Amino acid sequence: MRHIRKDAEADSAAMSYKVTGDNTKLKNALCEEQHNICAYTETYLGRSDKKDIEHFNPTLKDTANDNHTNWFLVKAQWNSEKASKWSKFQPILHPTIANFEQRIVYRQGTYQAALANDQEAINLINLLKLDDPELAYERYCYIENLKDNIALSSKHPQQFIDDLLKSRPMLVYYIRAIQEELQVRVNFDLLKTK
Numbered sequence: 469m470r471h472i473r474k475d476a477e478a479d480s481a482a483m484s485y486k487v488t489g490d491n492t493k494l495k496n497a498l499c500e501e502q503h504n505i506c507a508y509t510e511t512y513l514g515r516s517d518k519k520d521i522e523h524f525n526p527t528l529k530d531t532a533n534d535n536h537t538n539w540f541l542v543k544a545q546w547n548s549e550k551a552s553k554w555s556k557f558q559p560i561l562h563p564t565i566a567n568f569e570q571r572i573v574y575r576q577g578t579y580q581a582a583l584a585n586d587q588e589a590i591n592l593i594n595l596l597k598l599d600d601p602e603l604a605y606e607r608y609c610y611i612e613n614l615k616d617n618i619a620l621s622s623k624h625p626q627q628f629i630d631d632l633l634k635s636r637p638m639l640v641y642y643i644r645a646i647q648e649e650l651q652v653r654v655n656f657d658l659l660k661t662k
Contacts, residue, residue: 469507469508469509469510469563469572469579469596469598469644470510470568470569470643470644470647471563471564471565471566471568471569472502472507472540472563472564472568473564474501474536474537474564475501483497483536483539485521485523485529485530485534485539487529487530491521494521494539495519495521495541498521498539498540498541499513499519499541502540502541503637503656503659504637504638505641505643506541506542506543506546507522507540507541507542507563508522508540508542508543508546508596508598509542509543509546509603510607510641510642510643510644510645511543511606511641511642512638512639512641513541513543514638517543517544518543518544519541519542519543519544520541520542520543520544520547520548521539521540521541522539522540522541522542522546522547522550523538523539524538524539524540524562524563525538525554526551526554527554537562537564540563546596546597549597550595550596553595554595556595557591557592557594557595558591559587559588559591560588560591560592560595561586561588561589561591561592563592569644570582571583571586571588571589572589572592572593572598574644574645574648576608577604577605577607577608577611577645578599578604579593579598579599580593580599581593607642607645610641610642610645611642611645611646611649611650614646614650615649615650618650625650625651625652626650626652626653629646629650629652629654630655630658633654633655633656633658633659634658634659637659640654
């Protein structure tokens with residue numbers, strides 16, 4: 469998982485969540501903001517995936533304090549697994565906090581608290597199952613495959629990722645793993661020129 473930057477423009481676009489209404493506009497805005505990437509798993513949100521608008525802090529849902537900074541688009545499985553566990557994992561690190569990537573570090577396919585006593589980071593990892601072995605293995609295999617393809621292409625890793633992002637953006641996910649393992653920047657601004 470990576471630090472999530474919320475789009476100030478989207479925040480000011482008078483977005484709202486309708487408890488019993490149609491949230492298609494909000495879902496599409498979050499999907500665009502997150503570049504079709506699940507906020508928690510960093511896997512691609514494809515057409516066949518069930519996508520949920522996730523209220524990071526579920527106690528804020530349907531209150532005046534429920535707003536853009538509390539909404540993320542996620543794969544439904546992660547949303548349902550998190551649903552009833554919120555109170556067990558407090559205090560918790562918010563995904564938009566500026567020093568997120570210094571407090572939750574990526575190491576060889578896994579996410580860990582940088583400090584053993586950072587209870588907020590530990591609670592987030594446990595609540596969202598960022599240490600899920602199956603997901604970690606998928607991430608590992610994806611990165612290894614990417615490394616093999618880069619080697620076969622004879623391109624510099626940055627050029628390979630830029631080209632892949634421009635030609636097949638749905639194949640670029642596990643963003644933090646890519647950036648950490650390949651020492652490149654995944655530049656979603658390249659998609660704006662299409």
